[in-house]
Amino acid sequence: ALLRLASLAYYPITFTFTTLKSPLIKDFDDLLKLCDDPEKNPFLPFYLERIPPLMEACKPELVGISITTASQMVGGLTLSRMLRRLYPTIHLTLGGRHMLRLGQSLRELPGYFEAFCNSIVMGSGELALEALISGLKEGRSLESVPNLLRVDAGKVMESDREENIPITEVPAPDFSDLPLEQYLSPTPIVPLRLSEGCYWGKCTFCSRYDTRRFATITPKTAVDQMEDVQRKFAVSAFAINDDCLTPVYLEAVAKEILARGLHVGISLWCKPVAQFTADRLQLLARAGVRLVRWGVETGHPRILKLMNKGTDLEETREVLLASSRAGIWNHATMILGFPTETLEEARETIAFLDRNQDRIHSSILFQFSLLSHSYIVRNPGDFDIVNIDEPLTPFSYEHPFECRSGMNREGFDDFWRWAARHRVDTIYGHPLWYYLRNREYLLLYAARYGRKHTAQWKVCVKGHIVFKAGDRLEIMVKRPEEIPAQLLDMISGLIEAGGEVGLSWIRENLRDAFLIGFALEEGRVVGTLTHKRPKEKYLKYLRKKTDLDLTGYLERGYTYLRPEYRGRGIADRILKALMQGSPGRSIYITIRMDNKDAIALGLRNGMKLAARFINERTGHEIGLFTSTSHTA
Incomplete structure (x- = not known):
């Protein structure tokens, strides 16, 4: 500011x-x-x-x-x-x-x-x-x-000569002329370069498409350089800004760091491929990797195929989840406005961020730019591009272009403004990392305080005051007709972001609910629980599966809490308020038996396991819990 x-x-x-x-x-x-x-x-x-x-x-x-x-x-x-x-x-x-x-x-x-x-x-x-x-x-x-x-x-x-020293022969960087102690940082952060080129080199939007061979220094040399720089300049934080390093190579670097007992904090750029296994990511975390900037780029499979990233969205989700469980901060880069992208496809990218907030801790949105030397510039017809102009100034390498399909300029500009606001206001709720404006500072926070605590810090927009998620919370319980339409839309959007329930009936079920409990902080809905009036068709289904007659029961459901608010007893507070608003009513709830947190929440608050059955559509074992005694 x-x-x-x-x-x-x-x-x-x-x-x-x-x-x-x-x-x-x-x-x-x-x-x-x-x-x-x-x-x-x-x-x-x-x-x-x-x-x-x-x-x-x-x-x-x-x-x-x-x-x-x-x-x-x-x-x-x-x-x-x-x-x-x-x-x-x-x-x-x-x-x-x-x-x-x-x-x-x-x-x-x-x-x-x-x-x-x-x-x-x-x-x-x-x-x-x-x-x-x-x-x-x-x-x-x-x-x-x-x-x-x-x-x-x-x-x-x-010059008619082009000569380069292979990266394997380039010496360690020398920072002796830099007054590192004068930089605006509690500890120095320095860049390291471990490779040249990109091992993939096939992303269609990249200006370095298939231009240089890929080469790395040896893992031993990489750690030699870290050790040398740490000893000479008292540096413990390294920004490794290589375009893309392979999981196998990074594993070897991590093992070398651990073998020497170095204590460092590292940030990386990576492509979310399946070779980043849970074991590998745990190893990277133990070696000091605290922040990874993942090239996710889009949440829509058709656009991902056009980008030729060599990644798969479901694999990406698994990699990010394993990385988060290892304690690594995941930062996703996303591109909007790719040639032929429709409004619905662009919205799916924003929804992908929302649905995966438990594993995408921060993100940045880029507007697509058509860059000189990219595959798209060379093959515009593959992307329905009908006209490419020269850059607007001699000092730009971005080309204006026209595309026959996808969003028009005005439609994209409107969507971009909405997406930028929605990401900060709704998905992340004005997080501290957004106001840091610098990924190197984010590395320092993640290295010192850890992923969980860093994600919990928020900023009050009015006074730019930093507070912890949950410190300014309001718990509310209301009938659906008492909730303003805009607030009901926010509750519905939160449930949809949870991704654990069918989406087709959410809004109708909320409007017909008995009572809705929710948590508000700084005007943002961060958690919800509902006592619904179950549909007769569903009660018949449950009776067929369990032999239980649940006539007259309310169904507890639509339980979701934003990731940064978990572990602070907030779901219990919402549930207790909901129960106080539903005195004397019998309640049931269905929970997947592998959802330990939801089961624990129910058991803590008087629910008992009454029956089990298999959901034929998904193959999951489901537990039916009730507020009155039944024999399971």
Whole structure:
């Protein structure tokens, strides 16, 4: 909130801890104006004050600036532009992943070099920088420097050599020049890179589709680097940001960590495949994995097939459940607006998050972007795309496009606004992790406090006060006709999110219920229990299965509690209030015999097992419990 307030001084630029967005940049001239304007550019005054003394102290002949994301572009190019003007004899070279993605635009912009730099390293920089330093020192032509773009006689020239050091030969990272103790973090977090490329490399939306072979450093080398960095810089938290690492490889790394007795906290990017078994995930947790960002992407099988993720939704659910049980925080990345995606399919992705909140502890929504070099750009017809335009600016690699089917732009924009609100307001209830705005901070919380406690912290929107789930709870019991329609919809949505009952009759049964109990916190329904009037057809079915006549009984059901509220006695409180509102009434409830928590709740509150039977449709054994004595 404070950074958003501070960014008003530079309107229409907005910035946070990790992002900066500027609608002012539409072309090359706009970029130049912004980089030279101290009134609109928050970086330039800072650089003008801080950088010249540093330059005078070290008197460099070569300066390299890495720009890895679009959010770093304004800051990085402002610095480069300022240095270019103040120190024209210094050779300025740019690099980083964002520069690599803008390669085609840069090849067509010789003016870019005059304004910002002498050269640009496209790709790996180790050999390129070594050759560049040697060439500058000896006064040789730079045409032999690998991976380099430069300008000669007003034309952008590209090295005919591409050379990279295999990742297996790249040394451990050196953080000795960074004042890690000054970073806004209680303990340093540093990135590690264990691989190059992606072992899958087939996701149709990815700009790195099938572009590079996959290679990793050995598990021993990976842990050597962790141990070395921990010893030298007192680091215990590592963000391993590789695109995708195999379960077998991660198992080997985990065993090496445990064999050495290292104490670390680790975050990973992973693809939720069945090879992440429960045993493997338990092993990763013991080795220090505290946060995994899973590429789930969608909750609809047709869209998942179009994405070619190589994953299955049911397998994904099993992997996430096993990961959660191991104590790992699961963060899901989701994409909305994929070509041909309908409104119903997009809603299914949001429903997937809601139904699986017990195993998806946090998530982020991305709007689909059509990226240069992706499979979709190369094969638009496979995705019903009829027109692809060039990126709107030279500094973007996202293509506007038209699709014959799926949501239109206006319909998607409306859905996006609803989905963004629903995720925060309803599914997660303004969780603390959302306001951290930084996955590295989330790693620190998960590592220190654990998955369960971190999930329980909420934020009161009005005063931005942090509290624990359940501390501001209201227990209510009402007749259906006493409950406002909007609140009844929230109760129904919560029951549907539980996913344990048939969905077709929920709303009708709630409207016809005897009494509905529910828990509210900050206007959000977080738990519910209902005394229903059972349908005659169902009572006949139960009599046939159990020989019990339940005429006149109320049926207790639609029991659901949001995961972060479990274990605090809230279900007992709702149930006791419901029982007080139903004096003298006989109650029955049917529970799957493997649902130990629900059985324990009933037994604690006076229910007794009266009969057992098999549900032929599902094959599950069902227990019938009553509030009066029967012989089971």
